[in-house]
Amino acid sequence: MSTEKLVRLWPASGVRVRSGDLELRWIDDELLVQLAETAGRGIHSPDVMPFEHPWTRGTPDEVARSVVGYQWNARTQVSPQRFVLELGVIADGVPVGVQGLVADDWAVLRRVQTGSWLGLEHQGRGIGRRMRVLALHLAFEGLGAVEAKSGAFADNPASNAVSTHVGYESDGAVRVAREGAAALHNNFRMTRERWMALRDAHAALLGAPVDLDGVEAFRAQIDAPLA
Numbered sequence: 001m002s003t004e005k006l007v008r009l010w011p012a013s014g015v016r017v018r019s020g021d022l023e024l025r026w027i028d029d030e031l032l033v034q035l036a037e038t039a040g041r042g043i044h045s046p047d048v049m050p051f052e053h054p055w056t057r058g059t060p061d062e063v064a065r066s067v068v069g070y071q072w073n074a075r076t077q078v079s080p081q082r083f084v085l086e087l088g089v090i091a092d093g094v095p096v097g098v099q100g101l102v103a104d105d106w107a108v109l110r111r112v113q114t115g116s117w118l119g120l121e122h123q124g125r126g127i128g129r130r131m132r133v134l135a136l137h138l139a140f141e142g143l144g145a146v147e148a149k150s151g152a153f154a155d156n157p158a159s160n161a162v163s164t165h166v167g168y169e170s171d172g173a174v175r176v177a178r179e180g181a182a183a184l185h186n187n188f189r190m191t192r193e194r195w196m197a198l199r200d201a202h203a204a205l206l207g208a209p210v211d212l213d214g215v216e217a218f219r220a221q222i223d224a225p226l227a
């Protein structure tokens with residue numbers, strides 16, 4: 001099937017966000033295999049766990065397979081009640097990780113929750129900050145969100161630093177069960193007003209204008225009148 005036909009049938013597959021050499025785009029099967037292999041090579045050292053569900057434990061093939069299953073399941077979840085938009089992160093032509101947006105009760109709340117990961121070999125070069133700003137651009141400018149949330153375990157300095165650096169406000173902390181023990185999880189919040197106020201800072205952080213593709217058709221899917 002041609003890409004155009006798929007986009008007509010499933011508009012989420014046409015969503016792209018680009019700025020300079022960084023791109024977020026819908027994860028087709030070819031990109032999925034590349035990202036699964038990236039995850040299999042490692043996302044964090046074994047002595048930490050940045051995720052509530054410890055999907056990164058296991059052999060490289062087990063981790064890769066878990067990425068494939070998760071992403072296939074995510075693809076189907078596009079409706080005004082709830083959407084999951086998982087986008088592959090491509091830096092300078094290389095697939096490096098995933099930036100996801102999840103919106104529960106989207107039609108009512110217009111709120112997204114972001115989550116992300118990068119392959120270990122691609123971390124610490126500022127990609128995490130830039131991809132988060134691109135996700136927020138998509139949410140606020142492209143989709144009309146009024147609020148974006150994120151969160152990270154207190155012992156995940158990189159993820160906490162990304163949220164702080166991008167300008168989120170603290171939204172408290174909760175204790176969460178993680179691998180059989182209680183762990184503190186920080187919540188962060190960005191309102192639409194704050195996003196607007198930080199425009200110049202985000203433009204400087206990105207260093208290049210943002211192009212959105214396929215967003216109108218995707219909005220028709222998630223903003224359809226509630227049944």
Ligand SMILES: CC(C)(COP(=O)(O)OP(=O)(O)OC[C@H]1O[C@@H](n2cnc3c(N)ncnc32)[C@H](O)[C@@H]1OP(=O)(O)O)[C@@H](O)C(=O)NCCC(=O)NCCS
Pocket residue numbers: 043044050051115116117118119122123124125126127128129130151152153156157158159161162165
């Ligand atoms: C979280 C993640 C997406 C961030 O991406 P990244 O490209 O590594 O992050 P960046 O290089 O853009 O920036 C990281 C920030 O963390 C800081 N940082 C990174 N490692 C750190 C450490 N060990 N201690 C303190 N600060 C650290 C950097 O200095 C930078 O801070 P700044 O923005 O104030 O300058 C990435 O590290 C990752 O995938 N980690 C494993 C999976 C994960 O934690 N996912 C998120 C789950 S909530």
